[in-house]
Amino acid sequence: xxxxxxxxxxxxxxxxxxxxxxCEQNLGHDTMYWYxxxxxxxxxxxxxxxxxxxxxxxxxxxxxxxxxxxxxxLNLHINSLELGDSAVYFCASSHVTDxxxxxxxxxxxxxxxxxx
Amino acid sequence: xxxxxxxxxxxxxxxxxxxxxxxxxxxGFNGLFWYQQHAGEAPTFLSYNVLDGLEEKGRFSSFLSRxxxxxxxxLKELQMKDSAxxxxxxxxxxxxxxxxxxxxxxxVHP
Numbered sequence: 001x002x003x004x005x006x007x008x009x010x011x012x013x014x015x016x017x018x019x020x021x022x023c024e025q026n027l028g029h030d031t032m033y034w035y036x037x038x039x040x041x042x043x044x045x046x047x048x049x050x051x052x053x054x055x056x057x058x059x060x061x062x063x064x065x066x067x068x069x070x071x072x073x074l075n076l077h078i079n080s081l082e083l084g085d086s087a088v089y090f091c092a093s094s095h096v097t098d099x100x101x102x103x104x105x106x107x108x109x110x111x112x113x114x115x116x
Numbered sequence: 117x118x119x120x121x122x123x124x125x126x127x128x129x130x131x132x133x134x135x136x137x138x139x140x141x142x143x144g145f146n147g148l149f150w151y152q153q154h155a156g157e158a159p160t161f162l163s164y165n166v167l168d169g170l171e172e173k174g175r176f177s178s179f180l181s182r183x184x185x186x187x188x189x190x191l192k193e194l195q196m197k198d199s200a201x202x203x204x205x206x207x208x209x210x211x212x213x214x215x216x217x218x219x220x221x222x223x224v225h226p
Contacts, residue, residue, distance in 0.1 A: 031211060041201060043159065043216040055211045090158060099210040102146040102166065107158040 004108035023091030031096040032074040037088045120217035138204030146207040
């Protein structure tokens with residue numbers, strides 16, 4: 001009965017490879033997010049989707065491409081991985097239906113990406 | 117720009133009270149969240165303030181002053197399991213976009 005799940009939990013790969021991280025939520029939420037938490041534990045928003053539509057797109061290299069096949073899933077694909085991409089990536093979801101709403105975000109367990 | 121400041125580290129004794137402060141300067145402010153994050157785990161929701169004043173929830177309370185751009189999280193009757201990072205986050209810029217502070221690492225000792 002996990003609320004927000006991510007796969008894989010750990011990902012170790014070589015520089016230059018392409019990888020994907022998957023996220024699913026069973027909370028019935030409309031909005032999902034991707035965050036990056038670096039080695040200094042600073043949590044930073046990357047993207048957000050509301051009902052499969054991209055609504056937040058921060059300054060992130062275009063090697064990162066989110067995809068939302070439906071409102072319960074938000075995947076993150078990363079091309080040409082670099083050393084600096086090593087971090088923990090968290091997915092989150094929230095019952096936010098429009099621009100003005102604020103509500104609790106529920107986080108997945110995280111994916112620890114290590115680029116060698 | 118968007119800026120959130122909170123102390124990097126704090127220590128406290130089991131059974132005591134600790135206050136973690138957070139100041140913010142963000143545009144399109146729509147409320148202030150506090151999250152707890154244990155090492156190697158996901159952030160978990162603690163509290164949300166959108167109006168000025170104090171919100172109490174068991175051992176944890178959170179305060180907000182919108183005019184001062186200031187919030188604090190108050191933890192009472194500290195327990196060893198409260199050792200964690202506490203993240204202050206401002207909902208800013210629409211669709212509940214959260215801007216996080218760097219987090220305050222709290223160490224509770226016997």
